[in-house]
Amino acid sequence: WLPLVCINPPDDLYYLCFLPSGDGGARAGARLIPVLPEGLAGQAGADAGAGADAGAGAGADAGTAQNPFTIPPGFDLSPFLAQGPTFRFTMPTDAVTPRKGGPPYGLAVVFNIACAGRVVTLERSPEGGPQQLPIACVDERGERVPPSDYVFAVSRVYAYDDRTNLNPKVLGAKVDGVPVPITGAAPVELERCTESSKDKCKEIKIDIDIAPESWESDPNNVGPDGQIGREQIWVTYYSDIGDFDNDARLLFDTKSGRVDKSEVVFRAPTTPMNGTIWAVIHDNRAGAEWVVFPVRVK
Structure with missing residues (x-):
């Protein structure tokens, strides 16, 4: 810095x-x-x-x-x-x-x-x-x-003199529906891909759980009726191994709130190795939080 x-x-x-x-x-x-x-x-x-x-x-x-x-x-x-x-x-x-x-x-x-x-x-x-x-x-x-x-x-x-904005609060992460630690204390273990084509590799679904109170009011989001709307919250994933089919997902919509089926699909590499997955969570008022968890491909 x-x-x-x-x-x-x-x-x-x-x-x-x-x-x-x-x-x-x-x-x-x-x-x-x-x-x-x-x-x-x-x-x-x-x-x-x-x-x-x-x-x-x-x-x-x-x-x-x-x-x-x-x-x-x-x-x-x-x-x-x-x-x-x-x-x-x-x-x-x-x-x-x-x-x-x-x-x-x-x-x-x-x-x-x-x-x-x-x-x-x-x-x-x-x-x-x-x-x-x-x-x-x-x-x-x-x-x-x-x-x-x-x-x-x-x-x-x-x-701002009269506005606050909390960073999104991460409650946890899931891999194929199973909670995984986000403290980095232990690696997430995944099976390597044994297919000849990446597209045929097993789809590993990763999701992030965000606290409901992270979905704050947005003073800049004012509707025609004068009502103040809510923030938008999304996550972007990064990894130094494997591939994501789509590395970004909407988590909270400005109107409907929590989005269903917000998982991303990750495909493991074909050889055993260690790596890292990063999940960076944003709101549309520049709030941000991230989690990092190590990955071990067997």
């Missing part, structure tokens, strides 16, 4: 977080708040960690972070990056601002990168356009790796 949080970039465009102030009259003005360690970001104030569960309306301005484009090119950021699958920060108390055509809100943007080498700063190119990144993933020789060998990601957290 980059050691900064970008607050209210112009037009909510994440790449304007890195635009140098006054760059040829271009749109700038996003506020960068440093996240520890102080060695890179400068003087940091209150807690500024990260995660999708960052609360609105808590915390204070922790100063101004240094734009990565202003750090000398080739600087190794790796020792200063927060490691792990989550990132926590405190939303500034003044993040919520008036918006045209809608209710006031605040937007915080955080950035992460999956890189097997080192993460270094880049020099801004005058011909590169506004969407160029200030960092790159390099190998042990210092050479940039191709885009297929690393991932740069953006996470957005919205804050």
Whole structure:
């Protein structure tokens, strides 16, 4: 995770977080708040960690972070990056601002990168356009790796003065109707496929159980009669082994609620191996939760 949080970039465009102030009259003005360690970001104030569960309306301005484009090119950021699958920060108390055509809100943007080498700063190119990144993933020789060998990601957290949004709550998972642990303590054991064609492999049905209270009211979903509707909740599956026939399923409809037959079909590989299945649950107001369970194909 980059050691900064970008607050209210112009037009909510994440790449304007890195635009140098006054760059040829271009749109700038996003506020960068440093996240520890102080060695890179400068003087940091209150807690500024990260995660999708960052609360609105808590915390204070922790100063101004240094734009990565202003750090000398080739600087190794790796020792200063927060490691792990989550990132926590405190939303500034003044993040919520008036918006045209809608209710006031605040937007915080955080950035992460999956890189097997080192993460270094880049020099801004005058011909590169506004969407160029200030960092790159390099190998042990210092050479940039191709885009297929690393991932740069953006996470957005919205804050409102009078709205809340809980992340979906996962109660459990089922494989072929049998509950399986979602703590990752023990692998889910599956039989390998013995067919010559993948389409003939056994259909293994996987489903996620979501708590009913996760289906919250959505203030943006207002019907013709003025009634406030509900959220939409869906799940997307990923795996580093085997195949899904369809990797996404709707779990809760905005009108009818819990959807029946929300299973996805997974087909195991033809050789024994260990792997992982990820299930990422979303609602349409940027709430998210995920479960990870190991898989052992026998």
